Amino acid sequence: MGLSPYVPKPVKIVRIKEETPDTKTITIGPKPFDFIPGQFAMVTVYGVGEAPFSICSTPSDNNLQFSIRKMGSVTTAIHEASPGDEIGVRGPYGRGWPLGEMRKRDILLVGGGIGFAPLRPLLLHLLENSNKYGRIAVCYGARSPSLLMYRDEFGEWMERGVELYLTVDVGEGDWKGNVGVVTTILDKPNLNKAETIVCTCGPPVMIKFVLKKLVELGYSEENIYASLESKMRCGIGKCGHCHFGGKHVCVDGPVFRYDEIMELPRGISPF
Amino acid sequence: MRMFSITEESLKVFLRELSLKHVLIAPFERDGYFEFDVLKNPDVINLNYTNTRLSPKRFFLPQRQLVFKHYPRKGFTEEPKEYSSFVLFGIRPCDASALSVLDNILLSPPYKDASYENRRKNAIVISLSCTKPMAECFCNVFETGPIRGMGEDLTFTPTRSGFIVEARTPRGVSVIEEFGKLFRKADGEMLEEYSRLISKVLDEMNRRLKVDKTRLIRIEKEAGEEFFQLNAQRCIECSLCSFACPLCYCFETEDCLEKDSYVRFRGWDTCISPLFTRMASGLDPRVTKADRLCHRFCHKLSRIPLAFNAYGCVGCGRCVSLCPAGIDIREVLKKWG
Amino acid sequence: MVAWKPKIIAFTCWCSSSGVDQAGFEGFKYPANVLTVRVPCSAIVNPSIVVKALEEGADAVLLTACKPVELRKIAPSRITEARVSLLRRLLKTVGVEEERVRILWISSNEGGVFANEVSRIVEETERLGPLNLRGRMLEQP
Amino acid sequence: MRRVTVLLCTCGSTLLEKIDFNKVSKELYKNPLVKKIEIVDGLCKANTVKSLSLDANERIIAAACSSRLLEAVLKNLSNAKVIEFVNIREQCAWVCDDKEDASSKTIRLLNGSINRAVRSNPPQYSDGLKIVREAMVIGGGIAGVRCALDIANAGYRVYLIEKEPSIGGIMAQLDKTFPTLDCSICIEGPLLSEAGRNKNITIIPNSEVVGVKGRVGDFRVLVKVNPTYVDPEKCNGCGECANVCPVYQPNKYDVDLKPVKAIYCPFAQAVPLKYVINKEYCIECGLCMSVCTRAAINLEDKPKMLELNVGAIVVAVGSDLFDPRLKPEYHYGEYDNVITNMEFERIICASGPTGGVLLRKDGKPAKRVAFIQCVGSRESGPGIGECSYYCCAASMKEARLILEHDKDAKVFIFYNELRAFGKGWEDLLYRRCLEDGIVFIRSRPSEIKRSPNGNLIVVYEDTLTGKRSELEVDMVVLALGFKPSENLAKLAATLGVSVDDQGFIEEAHSKAKPLETRVRGIYVAGTCHGPRDIVESAVEGSAAAALVISLFRSGNVKLPETAVVLESKCTGCGRCMPVCQYDAIVRDGEKVRVLESLCNGCGACISSCPQEAIVLGDWGIEQLALQISGMLGD
Amino acid sequence: MSSPEIELRKLARNLLERKVVDLVIGYEDSEAGVRPCFIKEPGEVEKLVWNPDCRLSLVRYLRGFKEKKVGIVAKGCDGRAIVELIKENQLDRKNIFIIAVECNGVYKPVKYGSSKTRRQMAEYCEKCEVRVSPIKDYLIKSDEKALEEKIPKGDVEDLDWLSLFRKCLRCMACVRSCPFCYCTECSIEGFKPALVHRLVDPVELFTFHLIRAIHMAGRCVECGACESSCPVEIPLTRLYHELNEWFRENYGYVPGLNLEQAPPPLVFKEGEKP
């Protein structure tokens, strides 16, 4: 047969970088497919299992990157891997960020913890094509400074014009920045609120309060997008695990617009 | 003309020849109940059976099947081979319809479930109409029976003088052609009897339960907590309902290690299990049993319709009869239909 | 054609595994189809694992333990003994020969005893023939 | 991803002709879990292991000789995360005649171990557990004092818990000690005062242990200090108070033979040398308070609770003597001149009630004295079934003391078997006794009768001659057997240690671990784990001290892998509890818990839990079942 | 309506009205057959029924109401299960009001796809010797009408267990309906792939059933809940009965007869012959 959509392609791990104490960014290459920022792929650790991960490298990169937080069996196995090991990937799956809508508009990215993974390809893509888009602001929060991902890239982002606001729930060490949940810095970016496209991803509670706050602050509902998470087995709408209220998170998402999120049933919707 | 007829005698011949040419799967009685299995000897086929306890979905979606085998030393991934062709004779219209619903789900673009497609392609499905539906049956609600189903190639309906045979697909027609001498064109009288039978049995069932399925979409919004909580209290989370259902298609995967390879299997999962949606972080969009039970019904009656344009229940009545706790999908239909 | 040889799993407790090594030291010979799994104490072996071993293709399972000495409240090998007895009853009920699960008392110096007993058990298992649960469970009716 | 390195050892090429190493490594390499395979010619050699340059995260399979031999060597040489041993020499090469057979067995065993090693977790010895380098010794007899001194002299603090007002134990009450007949208190006294002076030793008299929490290295011991009504900090032992005290009481030290005041100091060499009040007799007249210049007396004194944090505990609480009233045929307590050997020790002692003269109750000197041995030992009956060890020698000693005091006295010893052995005993004790004309009669007298003149008649049957006779004497001394002291069972339960069927404290192993109990970090010394004499008690005191010191010096405590109950899974069904032979599993609310310090890691519990809510190292279902499936697969 | 049923309803109303219990777990009738019901209001008691179709043991539901005072309709076997569960620290006697109903046996279910339609008494009821719960707060006697149809005792040796196991779907209905299967992570559900994989491998059905049998040995009260829930009608109680016999022979223990006798651990004591 050879055409089963469930069979991953074997690829080699090129590099592994420790991002935070519980997150590693793995680079695999060469990349087996093109994708749109916000899409995800199914990553297989042979003999252990398969799990969905957001692609976190920019589409123009020749390799693929995933930032993976150690949570369970598959993620632990990836954390135990070393460069040269073989893993399987298939994808890209799902609906990415609405690049078309973003043209010429200001863009606000709001991330929480590991939730910045699907935002990073978007940010990098925006920066690479900055002439096509308006101003870019990023609000990013984590539980503690050491859990902020991609810290070594912050400087470069800012140099390239990103308004970057950081916050942590609990300060530690020489942290001089803001302390508090991410909603406390949402009013800082200086953007054209009514026109700005907002993209957010993070834990469900965060998304809930961010969405509320954004609307309060005057961002318009049809411009707000969030990337949701749910358990998945196939990534292509067949296994039934992420089927909520007529929508499949893997096919119709993971990126949903504000009104779609409000339509989703209790539980999967953060509301 | 797609309507044919066959005498009982010829049917026996038909089945015998069929079993010589193809792998034949048909209903028979074993240890006090009816089941489907590969039959070498078609004489044991029981044409008066009610329905099989378990649905024939396992011939298309096995309880466990190989997805791939990866040989790391050789650097290649092996997939299951083509499945051999088989004839599924005598399945009830509801179960045949379930296949057409599964087609909608598993073969919807852009991705097709390759192994299902392959099995489906290789199967000739011949249904046997119900003239005496069981007490649990309610296929009338979804128009998936009792006389004609939706997913079969041929429909056999018993009448006083042999069987009326309706070819439902080109493949069905080619089967008739293959065994041409055994079939006759159905005459007018038979056709009349056929249509009479259809309305008679349907009327009978409608008298038992009549529901407007298009209204079921309401359940998505109005799913009263109480109804589900009440039933959840009794549900023992055994997942029997999902396993018995001809339509429950959700699958789970499992990776294993073999001597020289890594393998992945897939197989039946059930949304009744608390593990179904629980994520690694411990978060679970459906924490309570009531949530899960509600999803089971919503999924069948409104969510599959929304996503795949077909109903996720064909009214076979298995879950009603087998549920140890007496949970009854018909109550949902009555409440929201 | 290669003649069928039974596969036997022997769970050997710390002490009796010394005995097994002793058999080698002292030059005893016994059939190669006895595969040992060293465990700290025979009582650590969950009866489920014995069942699993049979399913996985073992034709017999052997538990070797120190002779029960009532030094304390319970001699752990008596736990094993009881479990083996229960298991044998269970196997008998479901139609598997109970001789396929046994317990043997082997002390750390009893290499010879081990070699002899094991050779005898291999012979007896050969007489019973293959268990082949795998095949029997997959068989079509 | 977890993978393993397989080291195949040819044992100096000797295994090459027995096992087909090429075939083995070819077959094994098919297993995806194998990272690399190395064939070496001597895993037991340091050079070989070094040349392999294995990194610390490696999971290694050592396929070589018996793990009995290799385990210690290899664990020292390599710091691999996980090492699995497969004995291909004694279990494959040497027991198979056929090379083919040996090779395929090797492959099967190895495939099993590979599966196991991949699922194993690095051993979780509780390394670096906190050790409080302070010890507690319970009981201040010779064993306890010796032990405390040895630990203290090694530089560690010791809390010496003594139930009586003074340390000293039985030995302080004895007159002379066998075999040399030197003065008992002259030997023990200096030790006691040394203990009193040693700044590393805190003696806590009048106290008892009422609770213990924690584990080896970190026990929290609750000590109850009973009131003495005299502040030991203030009392300087002048004794003015006793002078004015109007009430007398029998003194326990003198076996109730010589009365003392209600406020008293137990004996002259007592440590600490402080006065105490016995509230049972005190009439609270307050006279003592009025004379005490240091205002040390407080009649309102209350018990105090102390919580002490120690790393090790030595139990040296000694034992009690048999109660002779339980043998009515000897009429102890009824006939005046039937006394116990303990009473004898006090009477014969120069500082004792009679100034060392052996007098009867009626004031007459005792000229003919009989000793009856084994009272309360070596028979089924109220006493212990075993030999009490000290009494043959003690009676011979005491017999000689009589003759030392009075050349004309006549001494008879009714014995069952003379069990007196040891350095110098043959000469100094037994031969001298014979020379002195002490009469040994092999018999367990059936009765003591009283003759009208107040003399005693011992009725007996000589088991050597079979003759039944009677012997008239002035005094009978009963050689009492030891018995576990009354509160020993309670103390044992508090500490979590077990007692044997006699009721003495049970050793972890009577030969291999004679001074350890089943609780790691709790040791025993002296008669509390069975009868012994002074020498052995003192030896054990020192030996227990060595164990404590070696624990303190070891840097950290290595607990064996212990069972751990996973709280989230345990349903509290209790099926694991009765199979634990160490009673290490206890209820904890709805669930159960394993007491780390009691668990010996036998694993009986993990296999009785239906859902494996208890884990123990790598001995779970997963590792074992996968090991088997690795072995059995085709 | 039978007289026990009237008595049952009266009692339930009384218990609920006087707030002796917070709810009563009993049986109700429905289109889908007799099924468990949970009565919280006195007004609902008329739902309660008692007849030989009341076969699913209600005891397994008790663990869902640990903090509540619950009245439960209990047959003899159900009462034994409660006894055993109290010994296993799973239930608190104080919180359970046992409405013991004298039981004459229950019908074997006639299920979908069954070719037999004759109503028969369940086999495990034939063996049953304890028709009334050993512990109770109220006893409802049976009325005169006894069961007419009885079937002869089956012989365990007659069964080909391996082929019965082969039929098993591993749907877990047996486990879920059993009063004793309260483990938080069932060994045979696939949490431990080393024993039984998450996805059903027919080969592992042997292991599945043997492990369950081992776990039930000496505890199973032969209530038949497992057997009657099983869609493929595997006579599981017969298997567990055999192991109970082993326990009776070796330890003289029969589960659930009284609260005093502690369940024996799986250990041989000195002198006991295996």
Ligand SMILES: Cc1cc2nc3c(=O)[nH]c(=O)nc-3n(C[C@H](O)[C@H](O)[C@H](O)COP(=O)(O)OP(=O)(O)OC[C@H]3O[C@@H](n4cnc5c(N)ncnc54)[C@H](O)[C@@H]3O)c2cc1C
């Ligand atoms: C669209 C999408 C994008 C994601 N992107 C990232 C990312 O960039 N970085 C990252 O660290 N994590 C991401 N996650 C979460 C990640 O998939 C889970 O952490 C991961 O599945 C945990 O798997 P495990 O096998 O380690 O855990 P286990 O607890 O062993 O999980 C068992 C199985 O359950 C399923 N499962 C468990 N949790 C989840 C989950 N949260 N989502 C989906 N399936 C789950 C998996 O299939 C897994 O095999 C994403 C999830 C989704 C749905």
Ligand SMILES: Cc1cc2nc3c(=O)[nH]c(=O)nc-3n(C[C@H](O)[C@H](O)[C@H](O)COP(=O)(O)OP(=O)(O)OC[C@H]3O[C@@H](n4cnc5c(N)ncnc54)[C@H](O)[C@@H]3O)c2cc1C
């Ligand atoms: C009459 C007699 C004559 C003997 N003659 C000899 C002899 O000549 N030579 C010889 O070698 N042996 C002799 N022995 C034996 C010798 O006395 C003992 O072997 C030795 O004294 C035992 O010492 P110990 O430290 O173990 O116990 P002990 O001396 O009994 O000391 C135990 C100490 O612990 C204290 N204690 C008890 N319980 C507690 C508690 N719960 N908490 C705190 N403290 C507690 C006691 O008060 C006591 O101070 C004789 C014994 C007797 C009875």
Ligand code: SF4
């Ligand atoms: S069959 Fe019934 S009890 Fe079992 S899971 Fe389904 S609804 Fe619940």
Ligand code: SF4
């Ligand atoms: S839900 Fe129930 S009635 Fe509907 S198809 Fe499935 S088993 Fe049949």
Ligand code: SF4
């Ligand atoms: S057997 Fe297991 S579940 Fe039961 S009390 Fe012990 S640890 Fe808990």
Ligand code: SF4
């Ligand atoms: S491992 Fe052994 S000693 Fe430890 S708790 Fe379990 S049964 Fe007791």
Ligand code: SF4
């Ligand atoms: S109920 Fe029956 S089919 Fe389901 S798991 Fe149990 S034995 Fe198997």
Ligand code: SF4
């Ligand atoms: S195993 Fe079956 S018969 Fe036994 S108690 Fe459980 S449900 Fe009842």
